[in-house]
Amino acid sequence: MKKISLLIGFFLILEVFAVLSFEKPGSALARLRSTRDRTIRGRVISEYGPVENARVRVAGTEPFVLTDRQGNFELSTKSLAGEKFWVTAGKEGWFNNAQVAPPSGRMNDIFLYSIYLNDRPDYRFISPVTCSRCHVKLTRYWDKSKMAHTTSNPKILDMYYGRDALQNKNVAPGYRLDNPDSEGNCVVCHAPSVAASRSWTKDLETALWSARTEWDGISCDYCHKVRNVISDKTRPSGKKPVLERQTAAKGSSIMVFGPYDDVVVPPMGASYSSIYDKGRFCSTCHGHFKQLEKGKTWDHTKVYSASEWKGFGLKEDAILPIQTTYREWEHWQNQLSPKDPNKGKKCQDCHMSWRKEMLPYDNYVVDDNARDMWGTYRSPKNIRPHHFDGGTKIQLKTALSMELEGKINGNKLEAHVYITNTNGGHWVPTGETMRSVMLVIDAVDSNGKPLKMIKGERLPEWTGKGKVEAGNYAGLPGSIFARVLKDDNGNLNVPFWRATAIAADTRIRPKTTVTLSYEFALKDPEDEPTVEAKLIYRPVIRPLAERKSWAVDDILITSNVW
Amino acid sequence: MRRYLNFTCSTVFLLVLYLPGQAMAENITGTVKVKGLRSPGNILIYIVKAPSVHLDLSKTKFIMDQQNLTFIPHILPVPVGATVHFPNNDKVDHNIFSLSRTNKFNLGSYKPSESKTVRFDKPGIVEVRCDVHAEMAAYIMVLKNPYFAVTDDQGRFEIPDSKHLEQNGIKEIKNLPPGKYVLKTWHEKLKTQKQIVVVSGNEDVSVQINLNRGTPSVLYK
Numbered sequence: 119m120k121k122i123s124l125l126i127g128f129f130l131i132l133e134v135f136a137v138l139s140f141e142k143p144g145s146a147l148a149r150l151r152s153t154r155d156r157t158i159r160g161r162v163i164s165e166y167g168p169v170e171n172a173r174v175r176v177a178g179t180e181p182f183v184l185t186d187r188q189g190n191f192e193l194s195t196k197s198l199a200g201e202k203f204w205v206t207a208g209k210e211g212w213f214n215n216a217q218v219a220p221p222s223g224r225m226n227d228i229f230l231y232s233i234y235l236n237d238r239p240d241y242r243f244i245s246p247v248t249c250s251r252c253h254v255k256l257t258r259y260w261d262k263s264k265m266a267h268t269t270s271n272p273k274i275l276d277m278y279y280g281r282d283a284l285q286n287k288n289v290a291p292g293y294r295l296d297n298p299d300s301e302g303n304c305v306v307c308h309a310p311s312v313a314a315s316r317s318w319t320k321d322l323e324t325a326l327w328s329a330r331t332e333w334d335g336i337s338c339d340y341c342h343k344v345r346n347v348i349s350d351k352t353r354p355s356g357k358k359p360v361l362e363r364q365t366a367a368k369g370s371s372i373m374v375f376g377p378y379d380d381v382v383v384p385p386m387g388a389s390y391s392s393i394y395d396k397g398r399f400c401s402t403c404h405g406h407f408k409q410l411e412k413g414k415t416w417d418h419t420k421v422y423s424a425s426e427w428k429g430f431g432l433k434e435d436a437i438l439p440i441q442t443t444y445r446e447w448e449h450w451q452n453q454l455s456p457k458d459p460n461k462g463k464k465c466q467d468c469h470m471s472w473r474k475e476m477l478p479y480d481n482y483v484v485d486d487n488a489r490d491m492w493g494t495y496r497s498p499k500n501i502r503p504h505h506f507d508g509g510t511k512i513q514l515k516t517a518l519s520m521e522l523e524g525k526i527n528g529n530k531l532e533a534h535v536y537i538t539n540t541n542g543g544h545w546v547p548t549g550e551t552m553r554s555v556m557l558v559i560d561a562v563d564s565n566g567k568p569l570k571m572i573k574g575e576r577l578p579e580w581t582g583k584g585k586v587e588a589g590n591y592a593g594l595p596g597s598i599f600a601r602v603l604k605d606d607n608g609n610l611n612v613p614f615w616r617a618t619a620i621a622a623d624t625r626i627r628p629k630t631t632v633t634l635s636y637e638f639a640l641k642d643p644e645d646e647p648t649v650e651a652k653l654i655y656r657p658v659i660r661p662l663a664e665r666k667s668w669a670v671d672d673i674l675i676t677s678n679v680w
Numbered sequence: 681m682r683r684y685l686n687f688t689c690s691t692v693f694l695l696v697l698y699l700p701g702q703a704m705a706e707n708i709t710g711t712v713k714v715k716g717l718r719s720p721g722n723i724l725i726y727i728v729k730a731p732s733v734h735l736d737l738s739k740t741k742f743i744m745d746q747q748n749l750t751f752i753p754h755i756l757p758v759p760v761g762a763t764v765h766f767p768n769n770d771k772v773d774h775n776i777f778s779l780s781r782t783n784k785f786n787l788g789s790y791k792p793s794e795s796k797t798v799r800f801d802k803p804g805i806v807e808v809r810c811d812v813h814a815e816m817a818a819y820i821m822v823l824k825n826p827y828f829a830v831t832d833d834q835g836r837f838e839i840p841d842s843k844h845l846e847q848n849g850i851k852e853i854k855n856l857p858p859g860k861y862v863l864k865t866w867h868e869k870l871k872t873q874k875q876i877v878v879v880s881g882n883e884d885v886s887v888q889i890n891l892n893r894g895t896p897s898v899l900y901k
Contacts, residue, residue, distance in 0.1 A: 459775065459788030460811070467812045472772060474749050474815050479771050499772045507814070516814040519807055521781055522898065538779045540809060629779065650895060679872065679897040 153196040160217065160225045162189045162207045169209060169230050173379040173390065177204040177216065178496040182379070189227075208379025208390035216382040233345075233362060233373075233389055239316035241363035243332045243339040244372060252385070252488035255480065256504050257338070263506040268335035269309040269326045273658070276666055277613065278304060278322050283667040290665075291613040302615075303354060307403040311340045314361060342374040345391060347398050355405035355444070356431070357398075377502075383492040397447055397464040404465075404549070406441035407432070408614060416619040425449075440551065440603070440614040446544040450628040460629065463543055470502040473512070509553070514655050514675050516541040518555065518626065522651045524680035531561060531569060531638040533649045533680065537599075538631040545625040547600065551614065552658045554600035555626075555675070556581055558591050560650045561638045569647060571595045574636030580611055582660035589672055590660065597634050599624045600659075611659055649680045706855045706879050708863070710887030712835040717869060717893065720835030722754045724821055724866040725889070726828035727839065727877075728900065731857060733826060737761050740849035744808065744818060746770050751808060751818030755867075757828045759850075760803050764820060767795035775811035782806050782822060804899055805866075821866065821899065826853050839863075857881070864899075865891060872897040 162172040168189025175182035176195050185191045185207070197203065200221045205228065208214040212230040219225045246266075250257035260266055268274070276282060280292015288295065293302055301320035305313040309325040311332050319325055326334060343361045350358035364373060371387040379390035393399050410416065415435035418427055429449025430439050439445075447465065454461045472479065479498035482489050507513045519540045525532045535557060539546050547553040556577060561569040575597050582590030603617035604610050610621055626632055640647060653675040663670050708727075714720045742764045745752040749770065758764060766776050770792055777786035782804030787796045789811070800806065800822040810816035821828070829841035840853045858881035865873050871894030879885055 459777070459786045463775075463811065468814065471812045471814075472749060473813075477748050479748075497771065512814045516809060516817070519779065519809075524901070536781060540779050541811065541814065631779070648897075677895040679895045680901065 153198055156195055156197045158193040158195065158205060158219050158225060160191055160193075160205065160219075161185075161227045162191065162230060163227045164212070164230045164232060166232075169207075169212065172207045172209040172212070172228075172230065174205060174207045174228070175380055176219075177206045177380045177382070178494040180497065180500065204380075204382070206380040206382055208388075210389075210391055212389065213373075214379055214382050214388050214390060216380075235362065236364050237361055238363050239314065242330070243311045243337060243343070243363075246333050246338050248372075249338040252484045252486075252492075253338075254485035255476075256483060259476070260338070260504040260506070261333075263504070264508070265336045265504075265506045266333055268307070269305075269322060269331055270334035271308075273666075273668060274304070274308060275322060275326075276668075278302070282665070283669070291616070291662075293613070293615055296615060306353060307336075307355070309335070310359075310403075311337055314340070339372075339374075342376055344393065344399070344402075345375055346393055347402055354407065355401060355403055356407055357401045357405065357444075359402045380494060385492075395464070395466065397444065397451075397466075400465045401444040401448075404441065404443040405445055406439075406614065408438040408440050408617070410436045410438055410618060414618065418620070421620050421623050425453075438603075438614075438617060438620065440617070441549055443544045443548045446548060446628070450543060460543075465543070466502055468513075468541070468543065469506050469508060470504060472498065472503060473505060473507075476503055509547075509549075509655075509657065511673050514673055517546045518542070518653060518675050520557075520651060520653050520676050520678055522649060522678040522680045524647075524649050526640065526643060526647075528643055529640050530572070531640045531647050531649070533559065533561065533636045533638070533651070535559070535634045535636070535651050535678075536631050537626060537634070537653065539626040539628050542626075542628055545627055547625060547655065551601045551603055552611075552662055554581075554598055554656050554659055556591060556599075556654045556656060557597045557634065558652045558654060559595040559636055560652075561595070561636075562648055562650075563641070564646045564648075569638035569640065572637050572639050575634070580659055580661050581656075589656075595636055597624070599626055599632075601625060611662065650677065651679075652677045706858070706881055706884065708839040708856070708861075708877055708879065708885045708887060710837055710889060712831050712837065712865070712889045712891060714835070714870060714891045715893065717867075719833055720891075721831050721833045722867065723831040723835070723837075723870065723891070724755050724757055724828065725831065725837050725839065726757065726821075726823055726864055726866070726899075727825060727856070728862040728864055730825040730827045730861065733853070735759055735761075735826060735850060737763075737850070741765060742848050743767065744820065746774050746776075746810075746816075749810075749813050749816055751810075751816055753818070753830070755819050755821065755830055757821040757823055757830060758800060759826050760822055760824060761799070761801060762822070763797050763799045765795055765797050768792050774813065774816070776808060777811060778806050778808050780804070780806045819868065824900070826850065827856060827861075863887065865889060866896050866899065867891070868896060869893060870896060 162169045162185045170185055170187050172185045173182045174191045183191050183193055202218050204216045205219045206216040207228040212232050215228050215230050217226050217228045246257055278293050280290055280295035281287055282289040304322055305320050305325050309331050312325040312328055312330045315330050325331055343363050344359040345362045346360040347357055371385055373387040375389050375391040377394035381388040430442050430445045481495050482493040483501055484493050519538050521536045523534045547555050574595055577591045577594050577596045579592045581592050583592045584590040601623045602610050602621040603612050604619050604621040605612045605616045606618050655673040655675055658670045712720045712723055740762055742758050742762050744756055744764050744766050747769050768774050768790055773789050773791055775789040782802050783800050783806045785798050803822045803824045806820040808818045827839050829837040829839050831837045845853055856879050858879050861877045863875045863877050870891045877885055
């Protein structure tokens with residue numbers, strides 16, 4: 119009996135020692151103890167000699183230093199007495215690596231392995247399910263986003279095959295109805311893992327059912343195999359991702375590129391790439407330029423100012439800008455002075471930021487067991503939740519704001535509406551040309567009787583004819599913000615493959631205010647009339663949604679009463 | 681007898697203390713009931729026109745805090761000329777700005793534990809936003825006089841809201857002189873309502889306001 123209790127006691131002591139010696143850096147216990155300043159000196163080398171300009175930091179912390187020509191670095195940090203921690207090094211073109219900084223004495227050299235360029239188009243992208251084993255929350259945010267379902271999105275399939283929501287065939291418009299012999303290039307962005315594979319299909323549905331489509335859209339492994347983004351005029355967006363598909367140089371881990379230079383964990387061969395923190399990464403798909411038929415041009419001077427046209431990066435009149443989200447942002451950024459607080463704001467800042475529903479803040483990008491084994495404690499500032507929100511209620515409510523001012527001038531009621539693109543770094547609405555934002559104005563006298571408009575715009579026919587309650591606003595006082603494509607016969611709102619010119623582009627430019635004025639006849643100047651202005655986002659214009667039997671709900675961005 | 685004397689004395693003393701207070705109290709108090717919203721809190725109640733009052737704003741400190749991707753408070757009424765502090769008490773950077781015509785400003789991106797200030801010189805609504813966090817929104821209401829209040833969770837309010845004003849460094853606001861006043865409400869999801877209040881000068885005025893969902897109107901027409 120005595121022996122057993124002695125044995126238990128021995129094991130208990132052993133366990134306490136084990137806990138203390140394997141105490142994780144940054145753990146609650148460690149942070150309770152007092153810190154002291156410490157300087158770490160070391161060297162980053164490779165099989166080719168010292169590595170210059172490698173980014174070195176204590177894993178998970180914000181400050182970093184660059185190595186000099188001899189690969190040496192000097193890092194000052196605060197640490198606990200006797201604490202061991204990981205010092206990591208990363209550089210573009212190399213796999214990240216790390217060494218333990220011992221409490222005393224010089225640390226060993228950090229050895230970097232290079233990424234030799236050997237992209238293999240026969241590579242099979244791994245499934246997001248694999249990623250989700252460790253990155254549980256991140257994959258969940260992504261799975262809820264539109265990114266994860268770009269191939270299976272029924273609207274895209276309906277537009278491609280010329281079907282409607284009830285699966286009726288031959289419901290125009292349809293890309294394959296107009297081009298029965300061409301499969302088009304939709305897969306380039308809608309199913310990129312298929313498009314990037316050697317000699318695979320370009321037909322969307324075949325792509326969707328193919329074993330090469332990971333999930334049903336843009337997957338983790340595809341984006342994190344991008345080493346760089348370069349210009350390529352043959353692609354619809356004018357940009358092309360440079361992929362690097364191979365297993366890590368040493369070992370069988372999954373090679374991934376990412377924005378962290380301090381991730382050094384066995385399952386991944388992680389490599390730092392600065393492209394992940396730049397708007398240019400998104401340019402691979404968020405742009406669409408159409409080359410008009412040979413000899414044809416269109417007059418852009420009536421629609422765009424010279425600077426805007428230049429901002430789209432276009433010189434020729436033979437190119438029709440269908441979607442320009444990335445270029446809109448780029449042009450806006452280029453215009454800003456270096457001191458402007460908006461300078462440097464990029465796509466990732468708004469479309470990959472924290473949301474209230476995700477709180478409390480997380481300090482790790484991995485969860486569960488992986489967190490205990492390999493997790494790096496980092497500030498939530500340094501974590502980008504992959505929700506990719508856009509065109510959603512939350513995002514739209516912040517994108518535009520509106521103010522309304524009224525004035526009674528004798529027998530006239532003047533209403534001035536100021537609509538501002540408050541938070542959009544691109545024009546609003548952006549992307550797909552079937553989107554629109556409508557301003558609807560309703561002026562009534564004190565008895566609730568509508569007032570007659572004598573000056574001002576009215577909403578066009580394609581905002582819907584019929585009952586106002588059902589969202590049909592044609593003819594009402596108001597204004598529309600959209601990019602309107604037209605064909606040679608003068609038809610408006612045609613799909614991009616039929617378009618030959620842009621009829622109008624009234625979308626609201628970043629951080630600018632559009633002022634619209636309306637005048638109404640007032641019978642009694644002493645009366646107290648009311649003006650109500652509503653700003654409504656419509657994901658799909660009415661005539662198209664009706665033809666395709668799509669159920670699309672308008673989103674009320676904001677409303678105002680004077 | 682002595683017993684009674686003691687009692688009478690203290691009663692008289694208390695009355696002396698109490699009566700002048702009673703005579704001077706002509707606060708407007710009231711409750712708000714709403715339909716279609718979870719809570720009757722965070723509704724601004726203000727007097728549109730009031731006799732001018734000299735305000736010493738040199739010692740004021742109005743605060744619009746940031747915690748867990750939320751601005752606190754959601755609605756901050758301030759008198760014209762007030763300076764508002766925007767401390768970042770969150771774990772991530774924020775970039776506070778407004779493109780409202782009343783007061784346009786952009787504080788740029790700043791780190792947790794830093795703070796910046798903005799002065800508001802024009803009456804009106806200032807919609808405050810954060811550049812990177814779409815859900816963050818708050819309203820600073822720049823008002824022409826200090827006769828305003830924001831309702832609590834139960835929908836109660838008191839004008840003038842001396843507690844709120846004192847907390848922010850404005851002391852000794854006199855009550856409204858007798859007269860007829862227009863009282864208005866503002867909440868971003870509720871239809872604005874007007875109510876006429878008569879202050880007689882010798883007793884508290886109690887108001888009951890019922891609000892419905894809708895669009896609010898401008899502060900001063």
